[in-house]
Structure formats: structure tokens, C-alpha cells
Amino acid sequence: MVERVLKVLRFPPRDPAQAHRGVTPLELLFDLAAVVAIGAAAHGLAGFIVEGRPMAGLAAFVPSFFMVWWSWMNFTWFASAYDDGSNAFRGLSMTVMFGALMMAAGVGAAFAGKPIWMALLGFVVMRLGMALLWLGAWRGDPQRRPTAQRYALGIIAMQLYWIALVALVPPHAALYLPLFALGAAGELAVPAMAERRAATPWHRQHIIARYGRLNLIVLGQAFLAVVSAFELEPGSIFPRAEGVGLALIFAVIAFSMWSVYFTKEPHLVSGALRHSLLWGYGHVVVFATGAAAGAGMQAVLQSQGNGINGAHWSVAAPVALYCATLWWIRDRYALTGHRRWSLLVAAALVVTMEAIPGMELFSTAFILAAAALVRRVPAGSGVQAQA
Template sequence: MTLNSVFHFPARNPAETHRASTPLELMFDLASVIAIAAAAHGLAHAIEEAHTIQGVIGFLCSFFMIWWAWMNYTWFASAYDNNSLAFRILTMVVMFGALMLAAGIGTVFAHERIWLALLGFIVMRLGMAVFWLGAAHGDPERRTTALRYAGGITVMQVYWIALVVLVPPYSAIYLPLFVVGVVGELVVPALAERSGATAWHRHHLIERYGLLNIIVLGETFIAITAMIQLENNAIFPDREFLWLAVLSAIIAFSLWGVYFTDDDHLVSAELGQALLWGYGHFALFAAGASAGAGMIVMAHALDQSAHIGPQIGILATAVSVAIYLATLWLIRDRFCLKGVGRWMLLVVAGVTLLIALTAPMALELIALFLVATAMIRRRLSHASSRGSIS
């Protein structure tokens, strides 16, 4: 058995029926959720310590590394997962890199050099480079595309290593250079796919993205569970915390409701549309996770363990909800709905922010508003699907 025969990943059929997530992909999601939880809790702690700007920057930087590695693996697996031993072993190597990244996320918020997070990211990304080399060998039709991916990933890893080694994290140019690296990473697929689109499976990717959305919304469940934990030998949760948990749960369930409708999430396989949908989910996923962070802040403000007032937690949650809804409008609703209804999520995003900034009982109003939004949005989805059938 030669190395070439082992790392040989032929393209799958993009029209394959009954394509679903594999147990290996679900385990990869589990590795990613550990890192996502670490990033969300780092954001919550920063907000509680009144270091919101630094916390948001740290959260976005760390979340990008997590999401980008997850996204690259997910799209590759959609096109080339042949369930071989080599594919499974490489996937587990990339998973271990995700766990290393999760363990090192604390240094991102501490403004220290991110050695461990960088090492985890390198393991994940170089594992992907090996994947693409296997695709270049197993899919001659898209060999140029695969080699462009492998080369682009390797070049960007050199850039990230140079950034962390040469530039102190407290330097004024560190963040701009990080953004340059982000842009460089985003450009790699756009350039590679132009030489021949990979054989990714549209419905498989829609399912995979939906599953990660459930994971990021799971961050709200962590906060809700913490709110209703029993303390001091109590037999029933504190009334104020129970009410906060109920409102938080309503918000979380409503966000689930507006995402999982009957509408087609990815209406076209055209490259520009696919990139908008795939890349746009970064903001949606980050907002889902940060909504959980905002709920943690609300709980800690209520028990006075945070250095800020409860209004900050409400505002943090509302901003996250608004970004989630506005992003969902950008990547889905404006394409799949017609008439006034296509603008609903964008309007709701703005009203949510307005309520958080100006209204008394803001959290109660936001929860009621989101329930109504989820119900109306699902009616629009049913009407749209009936119209397409007729």
C-alpha cells in the first residue's frame, strides 16, 4: 500500500439522494462546540468586567478561527468524504486541533500571545491541506482547484505564524494584521473554486449548517440552566431567576423557529450565492453564541456577581438577536420571500434594538415580539411553499 493509494479522495456525487450527516461529522461538531463555549464564556466574562470592546474583539477573533476550520472541513467532507480509514484518521487529527484551539482561547481574551490556540489552528488547517492533496490525487478533474486550496491554506499558515511570533498582541497593528489574515483566508476558496467548483452536496450542507446553528443556540441553554439551578438547599428556583430563564428560553426557541422553516436556505449553487450564504453564517453563528453570553451576563448581573448592571446584559442579548435576524435576512429571506414579508426580519432586528435601548420591561417585550415574529415567519414559509407547489 503506497501513500498515494491511502490519501486518495475521489469526488462524491453532488446529486446523491438521502445524503445526511455522518457520525464522524457529528463528532467533529462536538469538538467545535467545546471551542465555541470557551469563546462565548470569554465574551461574557469580559462584558461583566466592563471590558466589552476588548471582549468583542477577542470573541470575534477566536470565533473566526473555530468557524473557519469547521466550515472548511464541512465543505470538503460534503464533496470528498469516502469514509476511508485515511479520511477518518485525518478528521480525528483535525478534531484534536480543535480541542487544542479551545484550550488556548483564554489567551485571546488575556491579550497574550496565542501559542496554544495557534498550534491548534495549525493542526486543523494543515490537516485540511493534506485533505486537499488527497483530493488532487483522487479527483483529476478538479486537481487545480484542490492544489490551489492546499497551497492557499499553507501560505496562510505561514502568515499566521509570522503574525503571532513577530507582532505582540498589544501592538496597534496586531488587529489590522489579523483582519488582513482573515481576508486572506476568505479569498482562498473564492480563488480556488474559480478553476472548477468542487462537488459539494447542497442539501447536505444545509443540514450541516443547521446542526451547527443548533449547537451555537445551545449556548443559551447553558445560561438558562445556570439561572434555574437550586442553591442553599432550596426546593424551587429563585422567582426572579426562574422568570429570567423563562424569558431567555422564549428568545432561544424563537431564534430556532425563525431559522428552521420550510424555505430553501441555499437557493442556488452559483459560486457568489454559495459564498454569501456560507460566509454570512459566520455572523449568524457568532450572534447565536453571543446571545448565550448575553444571557449569562444577565444572570450574573441579577445575582450582583458582575461589575455591570442588568441593562448591559439585556442590551448584549438584544444586539446579538438583532445581528442574528439581520444576517438571516441577508443570506436567506431576501431571496426566498416576496412582498412586504421579505423585509420582516430586518425590521424586527431594528425594533429589537430600539426596545432594548428605550423601553421599560425590555426583555419581556423582546420575548413577546420574537414569539410573534417566529409564528408569522413560519406562516410566510408555509404560504411560500404552497405557492411554489401550485
């Protein structure tokens, strides 16, 4: 039986220079599984903000989002290099997806301060599927067998760490977050060590397209807030003027976040391992802040008339961090001239203007829209040559 399974698990490398490489329906299905888990995490964060406990919400949101993003990222880069369209690849991919759905079901426990056994079980299923995928790469790509072996062993070792953490340390313990951060650092170290000598044949344009689609998914949380702002009160024919105003502000913020991300300049200007890791890992902040901004919008809506102060910061803070991170991982490499600094300046202005009473969300929308316009001015862009 084992020998028969091993014969099926053989994934040869794909051509990293393949023309017109597109996103497959299977990958889109994987994104759909990820959006369920992301939505669950964003919903939990919004609830904590409304309760006036944003830091407690972030303490649950960040680990939950990291696990979802990490599994998505691992699968995305593997598929870019080894997706051969075989039944074996599809079966293991769906196994990983099923684990993502299990994880989504367990996210609520993290926000309730309970042991996250369901989320852990989902993560175990996802990581087991990834280990088997790397076993197939080990058999199908003799040139990069050491790389595949390091990936598989690293995944298994970190999985043992996570099981021990959840089993021995309750989520409310003081050591839980530091130990989680240690585990996250260990996970991030696996690709860095595995790809050091022989990089996998990932496809640059394919990776950029995959990241763009996940960003669309997280920005969908803001669209949900726009729809919620338009919802009618019982017995009403038209939405309240205040709701319409918030819907317009939320829409401007969402459209501007889309605009500053999807630009003509290259997203990944270098294929070097150091830069690829910075760009690939840095996106966890981009994605998380995109989802957090949508959660903050929901919190603003729920806090209207409830006497909750400072809810606007739950939108402004992630928006500022979103812009600053995009500058750090992309614009400082891709641009020269005044446009190079537009997102960094926008991040600073959003934080500054939010401190002025009465401006708040309007100033965030205005500054972000202005940054999006400045960012798209073609004159003097000075795009640097690829490294």
C-alpha cells in the first residue's frame, strides 16, 4: 500500500519561465477556503473592538491570521513550482483545504480564550498534506531533493512544536504569545534554510498574481462593511444619512487600498532569495491589515450611538500600517523621485490627522485617495531595473 502511494506521489518541477502562466481553478478554490478562515478571524476582532478590548482582540487575531496566511503561502509557492495537475496533487490540495476549513471552525476558541484544539487539528491536517506534497517533489525533482527534504523535515518538526504548545500552555498564559512568536519565527526560518542552496522553480508572475488575488479577498472585508452601512433599520425605506456617509468613506478607503496595491510597477523586482523572502513574508502585514481595516469598519458601525470612543483608530491604524508596509517591501525598490515616498508620507499623515477631533475617518479616506492619485502619476516614475 505504501509503495503504491509513493509511486503516485511524484511531482516534477514546472518551467519558471513558462509564458502566460495563469491561476488555476484549484488555486481559486483554495483561496475560497482561506477567505472563510480570514472572515472568521476578522469577525472575532471586530467583536473585541466593540467591547473596548482591541489589544485582547489583536492577541487572538494575529496568531489566527498568521496560521491561515502561512498555510496559504506554503501551498501557493509549492503550487507555483510543482503543480502538475495530477489527481495526486489535487487530492492533497483538497486535503489542505479541508484543514483550512477545520481551522476556520476553531478560530472562535482563540477569541474565547479556550484551547484551540479544533484549529490545531485543522493545521495538522494542512501541514500533513504539505509534507506529503514535498515528498512528491523529493521524488519528482532529483536536482532539488535536499531542498524538498529540508522542507518536509522542517514542517514535521514545527508541527510537533505546535502540538506541544497547545497541549501544555493555555492561551491565556503569559508565556503563550512569546512561545507562539518563537514558533512563528521557526516556521519562517524553514523556507529560508530550505531554499538557501537550490531554490524551487517558482514562477514570478504567477506568484504576483496569487498574492494579488488574496489581497482582493482581504479587501472584501471592507466591502462587507460598506454593505452593512447601507442596511436599513426596521420599518425604514431609506438608509440613515449617517450610514450612507460611512458607506462612502469606507468605499473610498477600500478603493484606495486597492489602487495603491495594484500598480504598473513591478511588485517583485528581484528573484534573489533575500528580496523574495522580504516581499513574500512582508505581505502577512499587508493582508492582515487589510482584513483588520474591514474589521475596524464593522466595529465603527456597531459603535455608533453606543458611546464607544476611538473606534476610528481601528480603521486608521491598519490603513497606515498597510501603506507603510507596501512602501517597505515594494516602493522603495521600484520607484525613484517623489512618488517613492508617497505611501510612507500617507501613513504618517493618517496617524497624525486621526488625532484631530472631527476629522478622523474622513481624513483617512482623503489622505489615502490622494496617495493613490499621486502614486499613479506616470511622469518621472523612474522605475529601477530589475536586480
